[in-house]
């Protein structure tokens with residue numbers, strides 16, 4: 001089977017709305033390597049969009065899934081429950097930076113986790129308003145699109161969206177937005193648009209993912225916590241992309257010493273199996289009445305088995321520490337590259353959530369440069385992802401389990417792609 005044949009069949013059989021980045025088709029993958037149907041080898045710096053912090057087919061995770069396959073694959077947790085969900089909730093409750101007793105509910109996708117976090121916040125507060133950030137990404141369902149602060153390509157043509165959602169600017173050094181500006185914008189909303197007593201939740205990605213790997217400063221997190229406390233608003237940290245070791249901590253919020261009321265998680269939670277969760281203060285989590293939360297596949301046994309193994313691997317292989325170390329190595333390389341490549345306008349990082357922003361000599365966002373670098377890297381066997389409001393950011397999302405020699409090889413390819 002040739003990539004070109006598959007490409008023409010794909011275009012005929014599936015809609016263009018499901019945009020596909022690569023023009024090669026996966027055959028097999030292991031840890032940080034993907035082989036395509038023509039036998040070519042690629043180093044995977046996309047990791048299934050931040051899903052594979054533990055790499056492709058980690059033996060521990062594959063064994064856990066295989067063992068669960070021999071017991072049962074589905075009973076619908078809401079009909080016939082099983083212990084693994086309870087134990088996983090206990091483990092997440094103990095690990096997540098939530099103040100006081102915590103509870104966790106499981107779902108399937110990141111968007112579903114965010115949807116449910118909003119439902120829980122509304123049930124708890126009896127209010128409807130939600131404040132989110134420009135440039136944020138929270139999913140592709142109607143409510144999560146409403147929360148998403150990026151029109152192209154996500155929102156265009158799909159409205160109207162659920163109401164009572166407000167956006168404020170996210171801090172950005174290049175954009176000249178400070179944490180004080182963001183907090184002032186919220187206070188301005190309270191004056192001009194919505195009574196704070198009608199706001200159920202403020203939702204924030206601790207590091208904006210799709211929005212360009214913008215790292216939220218601690219000052220902003222502290223300010224949001226204070227505003228939420230003052231007005232009885234539920235603070236939601238969307239850790240779907242930042243969670244599970246990527247930033248050098250299990251959860252990015254741990255960098256700030258600020259405890260949100262709810263945390264959404266998905267992606268690397270189950271090492272490639274579909275699973276998401278909302279963990280939060282027990283009192284808040286218990287607001288919806290029985291039957292108000294759930295889903296047919298929520299807490300799928302195979303995914304839950306994988307999630308247990310993911311937690312074991314993160315602890316045993318010290319992946320949080322490794323995320324910090326690999327991130328430092330990459331940032332050092334990028335700083336060196338920046339000297340010869342003035343187009344690199346900014347290097348942003350929290351652990352192994354690392355990105356470069358490309359600008360033209362005139363200071364304009366340079367999405368063309370991103371495409372060229374991606375193309376050259378891919379020709380040399382390295383898969384890179386873009387992001388950012390203007391598509392002018394390259395994000396690096398390698399598996400944290402990547403062997404040192406392969407990481408070094410990837411950095412060599414990156415140097416070449418940046419220089420060419």
Ligand SMILES: Cc1ncc(COP(=O)(O)O)c(C=O)c1O
Pocket residue numbers: 049109110111112114137138139140205209210238239240241242266267
């Ligand atoms: C921060 C954040 N929230 C929510 C989502 C939506 O997750 P999913 O695509 O699993 O629905 C994403 C996906 O990229 C994300 O990065």
